[in-house]
Amino acid sequence: xxxxxxxxxxxxxxxxxxxxxxxxxxxxxxxxxxxxxxxxxxxxxxxxxxxxxxxxxxxxxxxxxxxxxxxxxxxxxxxxxxxxxxxxxxxxxxxxxxxxxxxxxxxxxxxxxxxxxxxxxxxxxxxxxxxxxxxxxxxxxxxxxxxxxxxxxxxxxxxxxxxxxxxxxxxxxxxxxxxxxxxxxxxxxxxxxxxxxxxxxxxxxxxxxxxxxxxxxxxxxxxxxxxxxxxxxxxxxxxxxxx
Amino acid sequence: xxxxxxxxxxxxxxxxxxxxxxxxxxxxxxxxxxxxxxxxxxxxxxxxxxxxxxxxxxxxxxxxxxxxxxxxxxxxxxxxxxxxxxxxxxxxxxxxxxxxxxxxxxxxxxxxxxxxxxxxxxxxxxxxxxxxxxxxxxxxxxxxxxxxxxxxxxxxxxxxxxxxxxxxxxxxxxxxxxxxxxxxxxxxxxxxxxxxxxxxxxxxxxxxxxxxxxxxxxxxxxxxxxxxxxxxxxxxxxxxxxxxxxxxxxxxxxxxxxxxxxxxxxxxxxxxxxxxxxxxxxxxxxxxxxxxxxxxxxxxxxxxxxxxxxxxxxxxxxxxxxxxxxxx
Numbered sequence: 001x002x003x004x005x006x007x008x009x010x011x012x013x014x015x016x017x018x019x020x021x022x023x024x025x026x027x028x029x030x031x032x033x034x035x036x037x038x039x040x041x042x043x044x045x046x047x048x049x050x051x052x053x054x055x056x057x058x059x060x061x062x063x064x065x066x067x068x069x070x071x072x073x074x075x076x077x078x079x080x081x082x083x084x085x086x087x088x089x090x091x092x093x094x095x096x097x098x099x100x101x102x103x104x105x106x107x108x109x110x111x112x113x114x115x116x117x118x119x120x121x122x123x124x125x126x127x128x129x130x131x132x133x134x135x136x137x138x139x140x141x142x143x144x145x146x147x148x149x150x151x152x153x154x155x156x157x158x159x160x161x162x163x164x165x166x167x168x169x170x171x172x173x174x175x176x177x178x179x180x181x182x183x184x185x186x187x188x189x190x191x192x193x194x195x196x197x198x199x200x201x202x203x204x205x206x207x208x209x210x211x212x213x214x215x216x217x218x219x220x221x222x223x224x225x226x227x228x229x230x231x232x233x234x235x236x237x238x239x240x241x242x243x
Numbered sequence: 244x245x246x247x248x249x250x251x252x253x254x255x256x257x258x259x260x261x262x263x264x265x266x267x268x269x270x271x272x273x274x275x276x277x278x279x280x281x282x283x284x285x286x287x288x289x290x291x292x293x294x295x296x297x298x299x300x301x302x303x304x305x306x307x308x309x310x311x312x313x314x315x316x317x318x319x320x321x322x323x324x325x326x327x328x329x330x331x332x333x334x335x336x337x338x339x340x341x342x343x344x345x346x347x348x349x350x351x352x353x354x355x356x357x358x359x360x361x362x363x364x365x366x367x368x369x370x371x372x373x374x375x376x377x378x379x380x381x382x383x384x385x386x387x388x389x390x391x392x393x394x395x396x397x398x399x400x401x402x403x404x405x406x407x408x409x410x411x412x413x414x415x416x417x418x419x420x421x422x423x424x425x426x427x428x429x430x431x432x433x434x435x436x437x438x439x440x441x442x443x444x445x446x447x448x449x450x451x452x453x454x455x456x457x458x459x460x461x462x463x464x465x466x467x468x469x470x471x472x473x474x475x476x477x478x479x480x481x482x483x484x485x486x487x488x489x490x491x492x493x494x495x496x497x498x499x500x501x502x503x504x505x506x507x508x509x510x511x512x513x514x515x516x517x518x519x520x521x522x523x524x525x526x527x528x529x530x531x532x533x534x535x536x537x538x539x540x541x542x543x544x545x546x547x548x549x550x551x552x553x554x555x556x557x558x559x560x561x562x563x564x565x566x567x568x569x570x571x
Contacts, residue, residue, distance in 0.1 A: 099481035
């Protein structure tokens, strides 16, 4: 009985065969209806790196992140995540890839009918952690994000910045290898935005690869990390931004 | 990158630990218990909606259960006469009692006859007086209107309907016989009618089972729609189909359980209300007949039916609707 439940299989064979956390080879994504969101993208992101994806609205930033998290599938080309070719991985195995990725959304995607604690605990519940272990890890994540006093509260009672930090806590609680953030500071003022970015830097410092989509070029200039620029689905440039 | 090696080592270690954790049956049981309780809690927080759905299931389960039990009782009633495939031979009332006795011993000698009982007019009158409640009326009669009767039981190997009919003809042909009547006929007719009714109950049960499936299916469909956002979010953070499916399957099962308990309550209440009039009726017929409800067996059957239908209904809804909810 145990063996038949896919929940009890290990997360396939995520094992690095090279030093890249993310590799795109000539990747194109065409949505039903013909809109080409990404056109022949090739890029690599080193294991342990931190980088930004930028570009105008509709340039393909979100699509790029969604292809990595397998929320969308490629039309052409190959996608490797952590050394594994995930281009045509079966639907059944997707959950186990996603468990190694922390995804942070602009609109937080929190569940408003449960407490902060329960929201952050969700990835651990899904992965089947024991009760005590879950509590320990959730409190550690909440502590790290300064939310420990809010664990019994419901997300609706929190400010936008706090909600985003709950979203981040949920993304990091399962100790992912890769953090993806889609416009994480889109609704926040500059001071809060910088605070959130500093959090990402802290996670990067302990070895987590971080890729952030943002159109806030002012913020990117401040931070000075590698930037991937997209323009109408094409790669417009990639390079080190000067601080 | 300087942290890469360390990172990978940690990852491998993490996976063996994860595997061990997940393969523990205690964890597996605990997870299921928690989801089951969660689903129950969700139903408890919407008591009115839950009760309405469960009531529909309860009524749908109670109806075939009631019909089945009624039939079962009638079967028991008719079964009391089964096997007594006798022939009642009403003798001409001009026949003296002594001649009736001789006839009885003659018939007793036939190979196809197992037993013959002679009921004299006096015995018949006495029995009638005791059984019918017409004692006062009978006392006003000047003479006994009842004939002598031979109760002829065929030998066991001759008790099939055809042999019984042959025996009836043979007895009818006797010069002393006024009328030979096959007692089995009405029992056979009743049995045939009961068989027909049983088929009808089966048909109604199938239709009501379908109704339960649709009710549960629709309820779960609405629940899935209501929790659409939650499904998308849990998918995004790595939930398997099994994980997402589980709470809905438990909800369906709980609906079945609550519905079955309600159905049991309905049936027991209904039979309790019927018990007293049935006893009065039985008393009028000098019968010790009592309605039976088989409480434990009934509860078990209803629970099994409810759980099966609830699980199946939610399974169908989940299969149809969960697959369409994907993040994107």
